[in-house]
Amino acid sequence: xxxxxxxxxxxxxxxxxxxxxxxxxxxxxxxxxxxxxxxxxxxxxxxxxxxxxxxxxxxxxxxxxxxxxxxxxxxxxxxxxxxxxxxxxxxxxxxxxxxxxxxxxxxxxxxxxxxxxxxxxxxxxxxxxxxxxxxxxxxxxxxxxxxxxxxxxxxxxxxxxxxxxxxxxxxxxxxxxxxxxxxxxxxxxxxxxxxxxxxxxxxxxxxxxxxxxxxxxxxxxxxxxxxxxxxxxxxxxxxxxxxxxxxxxxxxxxxxxxxxxxxxxxxxxxxxxxxxxxxxxxxxxxxxxxxxxxxxxxxxxxxxxxxxxxxxxxxxxxxxxxxxxxxxxxxxxxxxxxxxxxxxxxxxxxxxxxxxxxxxxxxxxxxxxxxxxxxxxxxxxxxxxxxxxxxxxxxxxxxxxxxxxxxxxxxxxxxxxxxxxxxxxxxxxxxxxxxxxxxxxxxxxxxxxxxxxxxxxxxxxxxxxxxxxxxxxxxxxxxxxxxxxxxxxxxxxxxxxxxxxxxxxxx
Amino acid sequence: xxxxxxxxxxxxxxxxxxxxxxxxxxxxxxxxxxxxxxxxxxxxxxxxxxxxxxxxxxxxxxxxxxxxxxxxxxxxxxxxxxxxxxxxxxxxxxxxxxxxxxxxxxxxxxxxxxxxxxxxxxxxxxxxxxxxxxxxxxxxxxxxxxxxxxxxxxxxxxxxxxxxxxxxxxxxxxxxxxxxxxxxxxxxxxxxxxxxxxxxxxxxxxxxxxxxxxxxxxxxxxxxxxxxxxxxxxxxxxxxxxxxxxxxxxxxxxxxxxxxxxxxxxxxxxxxxxxxxxxxxxxxxxxxxxxxxxxxxxxxxxxxxxxxxxxxxxxxxxxxxxxxxxxxxxxxxxxxxxxxxxxxxxxxxxxxxxxxxxxxx
Numbered sequence: 001x002x003x004x005x006x007x008x009x010x011x012x013x014x015x016x017x018x019x020x021x022x023x024x025x026x027x028x029x030x031x032x033x034x035x036x037x038x039x040x041x042x043x044x045x046x047x048x049x050x051x052x053x054x055x056x057x058x059x060x061x062x063x064x065x066x067x068x069x070x071x072x073x074x075x076x077x078x079x080x081x082x083x084x085x086x087x088x089x090x091x092x093x094x095x096x097x098x099x100x101x102x103x104x105x106x107x108x109x110x111x112x113x114x115x116x117x118x119x120x121x122x123x124x125x126x127x128x129x130x131x132x133x134x135x136x137x138x139x140x141x142x143x144x145x146x147x148x149x150x151x152x153x154x155x156x157x158x159x160x161x162x163x164x165x166x167x168x169x170x171x172x173x174x175x176x177x178x179x180x181x182x183x184x185x186x187x188x189x190x191x192x193x194x195x196x197x198x199x200x201x202x203x204x205x206x207x208x209x210x211x212x213x214x215x216x217x218x219x220x221x222x223x224x225x226x227x228x229x230x231x232x233x234x235x236x237x238x239x240x241x242x243x244x245x246x247x248x249x250x251x252x253x254x255x256x257x258x259x260x261x262x263x264x265x266x267x268x269x270x271x272x273x274x275x276x277x278x279x280x281x282x283x284x285x286x287x288x289x290x291x292x293x294x295x296x297x298x299x300x301x302x303x304x305x306x307x308x309x310x311x312x313x314x315x316x317x318x319x320x321x322x323x324x325x326x327x328x329x330x331x332x333x334x335x336x337x338x339x340x341x342x343x344x345x346x347x348x349x350x351x352x353x354x355x356x357x358x359x360x361x362x363x364x365x366x367x368x369x370x371x372x373x374x375x376x377x378x379x380x381x382x383x384x385x386x387x388x389x390x391x392x393x394x395x396x397x398x399x400x401x402x403x404x405x406x407x408x409x410x411x412x413x414x415x416x417x418x419x420x421x422x423x424x425x426x427x428x429x430x431x432x433x434x435x436x437x438x439x440x441x442x443x444x445x446x447x448x449x450x451x452x453x454x455x456x457x458x459x460x461x462x463x464x465x466x467x468x469x470x471x472x473x474x475x476x477x478x479x480x481x482x483x484x485x486x487x488x489x490x491x492x493x494x495x496x497x498x499x500x501x502x503x504x505x506x507x
Numbered sequence: 508x509x510x511x512x513x514x515x516x517x518x519x520x521x522x523x524x525x526x527x528x529x530x531x532x533x534x535x536x537x538x539x540x541x542x543x544x545x546x547x548x549x550x551x552x553x554x555x556x557x558x559x560x561x562x563x564x565x566x567x568x569x570x571x572x573x574x575x576x577x578x579x580x581x582x583x584x585x586x587x588x589x590x591x592x593x594x595x596x597x598x599x600x601x602x603x604x605x606x607x608x609x610x611x612x613x614x615x616x617x618x619x620x621x622x623x624x625x626x627x628x629x630x631x632x633x634x635x636x637x638x639x640x641x642x643x644x645x646x647x648x649x650x651x652x653x654x655x656x657x658x659x660x661x662x663x664x665x666x667x668x669x670x671x672x673x674x675x676x677x678x679x680x681x682x683x684x685x686x687x688x689x690x691x692x693x694x695x696x697x698x699x700x701x702x703x704x705x706x707x708x709x710x711x712x713x714x715x716x717x718x719x720x721x722x723x724x725x726x727x728x729x730x731x732x733x734x735x736x737x738x739x740x741x742x743x744x745x746x747x748x749x750x751x752x753x754x755x756x757x758x759x760x761x762x763x764x765x766x767x768x769x770x771x772x773x774x775x776x777x778x779x780x781x782x783x784x785x786x787x788x789x790x791x792x793x794x795x796x797x798x799x800x801x802x803x804x805x806x807x808x809x810x811x812x813x814x815x816x817x818x819x820x821x822x823x824x825x826x827x828x829x830x831x832x833x834x835x836x837x838x839x840x841x842x843x844x845x846x847x848x849x850x851x852x853x854x855x856x857x858x859x860x861x862x863x864x865x866x867x868x
Contacts, residue, residue, distance in 0.1 A: 013854040015846075022862070058854055308739065329741030338739065346739040349732035360729060360740035369722045376720075 003027035003063075004163055004194045005051065005082075010060035012046050016403075020046035021057065022218040028163075028211075033185060033195045035209035037202075039238055039435030041405045043218040044198050048165050051196070052084040053077040064163075083156030084165040087172075089148050093141040097134055097151050098123070101158055126158055131187055145293070146177035150184065157188075164188065165196045170204055174293055175463065176497045182208050200238070200436065202231045203464075214238055239437045247468050247489065248447045254471070255284030258455040259305070259336075259424050264314035266300050274300045275479045278314070282424070287446070287456040289470030289488075290481075291463060293500050297479035298459045299341060302428045305457070306338040307331040318424065332361055335423035339413055339430045341459070347413040350402040354394055355383035357401050358416050390415040391441060407438030414442050418449055425449055428459045443469060463493040475499040475506075482506055509852050520845050528835030539827055546821040550831070553816030554809050560816065562698020566770065568808035570595070572707040573762020574786025575793065575800035576714045577631075577755040581649075582795045583718060584751040585731040586642065590653035591759040592783020593660030594634045596776065598760030599767045600664030602627030603682050603774040604672050606689055616688035623689060624764055631760015632753045634660065639752025643745045661779055668774050682774035691769035701769030703762075707801075710758055714797040717754070727751050759783070791840055810835060 005028040012021040020043045028034045036044045049055040051062065053071030062069050064080045071077050074084070091100050101123060107115040123136065132154050140148060149169060156164055166185075170178045185195055185208060199205055205212060206226065213223040214237045221237050235243050264278040275297045282288045292298055303309040305316055307328040316324045323331050332338075340346035348357050359379055362368055367378045383397040392411045394404055401409055414430065427446060431439040446469060450456050460466050466473060467488060475483040475496055483499040483506030485491055498504040512519060533547055540546040554560050574591040581588035606623045614622065638652040674683045691702040718724040730737040730747045738744050762782070767774055789807055793799030814828035838844060 011858065013857045015850045015853065017853045017857050019857045019860075058858075306739075327741070327743070328738065329743070332741045340739060345733075346735050349729055349736045352729065352732045356725070356729070360736065360742070363725055364722050372722050374720050374722060374725060 004030045004065060005196075006063040007047070007051070008061045008063075010047065010050060010057045010062070012043075012050060012055060012057045020218055021050070021060075023060070024215075024218070024220055026213055026220055026223065028194060028196060030194055031189060031192055032210040033189055033197055033208055034211045034213065035197045035199060035205045036213045036215060037199055037205055037234060037238060038215035039200060039437065040407060041217075041435065042215040042238070044215050045167060047215075048084065048167060048196065048198055051077065052082060052165060078159055078161060081161045082163045082165065083159060083161030085149065085152045085156060085167065085169060087167045087169075089152050091140045091148060091151060091155075094139060096137055096139050097143070098136040100140060100151060101136075101155055105159060123158065126154070130154070130157060130184075130191060132157075132184060144177075145172050146174075146180060149173070149181065153184070153188075157193075162192065163194045163196065165198070167198045168200075169197070170199065170201060172294065172461075174497050174500050175493045176501060178204060201464075202234050205234065206231055216240060235436060239435070241437075243436055243440055245464070245468070248443070250489070251285045251287075251450060251471055253453075254286045255453060257281045257283050258319060259457065260315070260317040261301075261305070262315040262317065264301075264304065264316065265312050266297075266304060266309065267312045268300070273479060275304070278479075278481055280474055280481060280484075282455040282457050284453045284455050285450060286471040287450050287458050287469050289466040289473045290457065290459045290476055291466045291473055291496050291500060292459075292461065292476035294461045296476050296500075298428070298461075298476060301476070302338070302341070302426055302459055305426055306336065335421075337361075337417040337420060337422040337425055339417050339425070339427040341428035341432065343410055343413055343432075348401045348409055350409075351400050353398055354387070354392075354401055354404070354412065355379055355397040357412055358383050358386055358397075361416060361420060386415050386419055390419070390445070405435075407434040410434045410442060411438060414445055418445050422449065422454055425454055425456045426459075427456060429461065430458070431460075431462065431465055439465075463496055466496075467491060467493065477502045509856050512852055513849070513856065516849055521839055524838035524841070524844060525835060528831075528838045531834050532831040535827060535831060536823065540821060540823050542821065546817060546823050549817045549820050550813045550828075553820070554812040556816075558695075558697045560812060562695060562700050563812045563815075564805065564808045565700045565704055566698065567811055568804045569701075569704045569707050569769070570762050570766045570780075570782040571785045571789055571804040571807060572711060572801055573758050573765070574782045575789040575804055576710055576786075576797050577635075577757075577759035577762065578783070578786040578790040579793070579795040579797060579800055580714065580718070580727065580755040580758070581635075581639075581751045582790055583731045584727045584747055585734065586639075586748060586751055587649050588635070588638060588653050588752050588755060589650060589783065589787055590635065590638055590656050590660075590752075591755065591786045592779055592781070593653070593657035594631045594756045594759035595763040595766075595783055596657075596779055597634055597660035597664045597763075598627045598631040598756075599763030599776075600667050600682075600774055601630050602760070602764035603685065603767055604667055606685055606768075607672055607683055610686050619689050620691070620768070623768070624761060627764030628757050628761040631756040631758070631763065633756070634760070635752040635754070635756020636749065639749040642752070643748040657779070657783070664774075665777065672774070674773070679775070680777050684773045685768065689768055690772055691765060693769070699770055701765075703765035703769035706761070706765055710761065711797045711801045714758065718797065723747075723750065759786075788836060788840075792836070807836075 007024060007026045010021045010024040013019050024047055038044045046055060050057050053074045053076050069080060102119045107118040109115045132150060134147065134150055134154055169181060173181060189195060197209060209226050211223060211225055212229055212234065214221045214234065216238060259282040261278055261280050264275055265273065266275040268274050278301065290298060300309065304311050307326055311324045315322050318334055318336060344350060359368055363374065367375055369375055380397065387394060387397060390411055392415060393408050401412060430442050430446065446456060458469055470488050473485040473488055473491065474481050477500060532550065536546045537543045554564055574595055577591040577594065602623055605626045638649060638656055641647045641652055642649050668682045669680060672682045674681055693699050693701045718728065726742050726747050729742060730744055734744060785807060789800050789803035792803040810832050814832055817823050818825050818828050
């Protein structure tokens with residue numbers, strides 16, 4: 001067999017009955033960058049977990065370099081030369097890069113003493129070979145995300161793997177950092193590595209892949225070389241229908257100021273100033289996008305506006321009333337809703353019924369309840385109506401939310417938040433980790449709300465999303481708004497990158 | 508068939524667990540007893556062999572039902588409040604004291620009963636308020652808090668009864684006897700099944716309605732499912748933590764006083780009776796659902812009575828009875844028990860669904 005990896009008829013069923021892989025067959029050739037693309041829930045992550053020995057398939061065969069294998073753990077996979085870089089890094093934050101790199105493969109003298117010299121020599125040799133730039137003596141926690149990822153990749157290379165699996169590696173990177181990553185991936189390919197690249201971002205797949213395999217609903221739909229497919233083709237094959245990536249049309253009418261953030265400062269419990277003197281306004285009928293690399297204060301900003309945290313200094317005004325320090329319910333009753341960034345943590349109670357999740361912001365109001373008694377007749381009919389109107393795919397409103405797919409869970413949240421006739425929407429990463437089809441729906445709902453004169457604050461690290469929806473864009477870096485753009489239709493992701501990285505500042 | 512198994516998996520698992528538990532018990536009895544056939548009969552059929560023994564099951568189940576509900580309500584809010592033991596005890600003690608104090612008023616029986624039960628119930632609520640408030644306000648650890656409060660409740664009660672309401676004419680440490688018109692009637696001949704059991708059944712349905720059909724019950728369950736979600740939705744988490752403890756306490760308090768008024772007619776405990784811990788067991792078996800808790804309590808009481816009969820009439824040592832009881836409960840509560848069987852059926856069903864007619868659809 002010629003292929004580096006051959007997968008034949010893989011079937012994987014999870015204990016909850018989800019069939020993630022339905023007879024998947026695939027060949028991956030040596031020294032190629034092979035992209036596996038598909039929506040969330042298409043089965044691509046499951047397939048890679050099987051290839052790396054993290055999950056056992058029920059059926060099917062795997063051949064690596066012509067040899068049939070049965071991986072029981074990642075150790076077996078590494079022995080066969082397969083390495084994996086996870087979406088969430090597996091690094092010890094308090095150790096140095098050097099210490100992280102040799103963890104588990106420490107060369108020793110007399111089997112007891114750490115042989116730092118030999119270790120360092122080996123590392124330097126590999127750095128030379130792969131032309132990867134990493135600061136060996138720095139602690140992991142001091143490094144930017146892009147560099148952490150490089151450490152993760154290098155850690156795999158040091159274990160002499162020649163097949164590297166990258167699970168959505170660009171999800172946490174800015175466009176500039178992604179470009180650096182792609183450079184090193186191309187270099188790795190020239191050095192003889194085979195790279196399996198998991199993603200659902202179309203642009204970067206086109207930019208980096210040699211071969212593209214598209215998965216949908218647990219099956220392989222097609223495998224083609226990059227040249228044979230356009231971005232549009234990939235999207236169509238992934239979703240199974242035509243999708244639009246066009247920027248939404250400009251709002252017809254922008255009204256009065258609804259939300260004002262004035263000199264907002266927040267110092268967290270570790271006494272770090274996470275937000276410094278933030279000022280902005282959001283008007284009726286416009287979408288203000290806040291772009292930034294995650295962890296630059298966006299989470300706190302949203303929590304302050306929605307009442308989950310209290311500001312250290314400054315004011316948040318909603319319809320000319322200072323709402324800072326008010327409870328979540330007081331703020332919600334004034335017409336502000338919140339699509340949270342972490343949907344499983346804040347957005348739903350996954351073991352509760354779907355209908356119970358749909359009423360969490362209104363159960364106490366009549367006719368949902370009367371004098372403290374829930375009115376299930378009304379709740380059921382309302383829940384059924386919402387499921388239909390917002391196209392939530394479920395068998396019953398009685399099922400727990402955990403039985404839904406990620407995209408549908410996000411639809412549950414968006415449905416609840418947007419169905420209460422909101423005046424202000426705070427949407428944080430509203431399309432994170434959901435499939436292209438659901439993403440399009442969610443974006444449409446937000447746009448429709450805007451057209452009904454809703455004021456929308458969109459916080460996102462996904463620049464495509466920011467550029468598609470926003471009327472105006474603000475860039476946040478290190479707790480400050482460093483730049484604002486009033487004209488978005490001509491803006492490109494590359495223009496935002498330097499501000500997001502703190503390289504440039506506006507006036 | 509597979510579909511049926513999946514749908515009723517939990518029920519089937521419980522039944523199989525009970526059967527295996529019984530099988531293990533039989534095995535143990537065969538080993539330790541010289542007349543094993545007799546012993547097996549005593550253990551399993553003994554509780555049903557006379558009206559008075561059936562009565563014993565119901566009598567024993569009554570306080571366990573109250574405590575099960577008292578545990579389940581804070582558990583539903585994910586508050587691991589194990590204070591039912593102490594709350595049950597101290598409410599009974601203070602309720603007894605209250606009943607003895609207002610005895611002089613010569614109230615009509617019904618009003619007297621209602622007044623004393625209400626007092627004990629509210630006292631239970633007050634005792635439940637203490638850990639609830641400390642947890643909500645100071646983020647104190649609920650398990651530690653309630654364990655410590657159980658000691659406080661115990662010693663406070665013993666002090667109250669032994670120093671202030673002790674019946675010196677009795678040959679043992681106990682309170683004065685309650686006046687006759689406050690007794691909860693024992694209404695089944697040849698048993699001590701009393702009105703308290705009917706109150707327990709009513710409590711089951713009240714608690715069920717409360718948890719699943721009121722806004723506060725909804726809030727309690729949402730906080731229990733996901734505290735962050737509740738907060739994000741605008742639910743007052745502080746209030747829910749405090750009230751779930753208070754409401755649990757109400758049921759424990761009511762149960763404690765009903766037990767005194769229905770069975771003993773005086774406060775005669777000198778050590779904690781352990782109903783609060785049985786309450787934890789039945790709350791876990793019944794998945795914090797009051798109706799399932801009622802059945803679990805009756806089942807636990809049946810096992811206990813079987814053990815008592817066995818202990819009384821056979822040569823099996825008392826300690827083995829405890830071992831058998833715990834094996835059966837252990838099997839029922841083991842969540843992962845038979846999980847792989849479920850997984851295999853799930854896989855088979857899912858594959859059938861996906862690869863209909865043997866081809867890829």
